[in-house]
Amino acid sequence: MKHDFLDKYSNLDSPIHRLDPRVKILSVFLGIIIIVSEPLGELFHFLLYFVIIALLVVLSRVPLKYLLMRCLIVSPFILMAAAFLPLSRMVSPELQPDYSGYSVYQASLTILFKAYSAVILLVLLTSTEKFQRLLLGIRKLKMPRLIGVISALMYRYIFLLTDEVLKTTRARESRTPGTLKISKVKVYGNQMAMIFIRSWERAHRVYDSMLSRGFNGEFPDTRKLRLSQNDVFLSVIFIGILLVIRLGI
């Protein structure tokens, strides 16, 4: 079975790829916090953020098409949230919150800017680092171990789950003449239930196999990360520029 991977472009060589994963994680999360905390309607500031993010994308050499495709996945949710404001104003104008003097359209644009900035930064983070190094970075940053363990297993087994979905879909389609009618929605329900049961049973077997090799709740790890002055310097510059824009200095 063929799968797409989160870290598909992690083998490229660029200044962003070469950064320590801890620096990348911290920079991205601080960056997102700064951008999201920007007040409503500061559209010029958002344009500046976008320029910086675009610069990072160019530096990273991650293909723009890939980045846009990733953004497309979350677009329905972002667009729905952004469209909700003007629509709700039309339906019930008396229930509108105070936008501090800005128009509802400016508020909508703010949502779009904030959401896409965060998504692009996160896609950049996962595309420029191997997933296992990101997990290692998370662990070295003293995040709860359970989060690392769950993420590692989820990343490993998401592909097996995808296989299960593909296999059961093939099995269903092979016995379904033409397209499945909406009236037969129960079939989809049964398929989902079977996938859930199989996943549940597999989880038990995986856990048994971990126990049989001495697993006691903690993933052993001897890998090391090296933090250079250059990494810290670049991270400080990035966060510094965002802060300058945010504070309007």
Add this chain to the structure above:
Amino acid sequence: MPTGIKIENLNFSYTHGKKVLNNITVDIQPGERFGVIGPSGAGKSTLLLHLNGILSGQGTVQIGETIVDKKSIPDVRRQVGLVFQNPDDQLFNPTVEEDVAFGPLNFGLSGETVSERVREALKAMNLIGFEKLTSHHLSLGERKRVALATVLAMRPEVIALDEPFSNLDPAMVMQLMKILKALDATLVLVSQSILPIVACCDRMAILKDGEIVAIGPPRQLAANIELMRSSGLDLSFYRKIFKEIFPE
């Protein structure tokens, strides 16, 4: 050093009630290659899980001098390596190297020792060059070899394998049999593929409905047509086909 296994009056039922193992008693010698065959649902995999303390029923399971119970589980897991039927249940780390290192690291070995063991296990399984690969990108035969390497790296005294020959092509079956014969450990092989078990085991037990119905030399048991038929393992079909293909 291979160690022996002693199972006495082992009984086990899952929560839904049906008895899966019924009064199992067997004595496996150190270094012996012991096969367990039986139809689906006979309790073969359940029996295997008792060797490592993952399941515990009524009765005694003894690995060398150690009786398997809650207290001895860390020791038992050091001694007994389990290779699961489906390698996807066993391989959960991002790379082959990390999966093979998982067991030795859990037992607190130093980084240098772990690296050495990983290298040796991969070499034994003819997997040098696979270290940085992702296991779910490999073929089933390769994944099965990685799964065995994950256990070899722990240097267990007993290796228990659940359906090691399933879904392998004949060349891979031959290769695996060669690897298994060369291992310096007591082997317990559970399988529905009777012929490889007959070919590579010193002794074999037939399990039916949770009971051992026969135990002895594999060829002798396999030749007992009536016993095999009554155990749900009728080989006459294979005999007929082989006679047709190779009439001389």
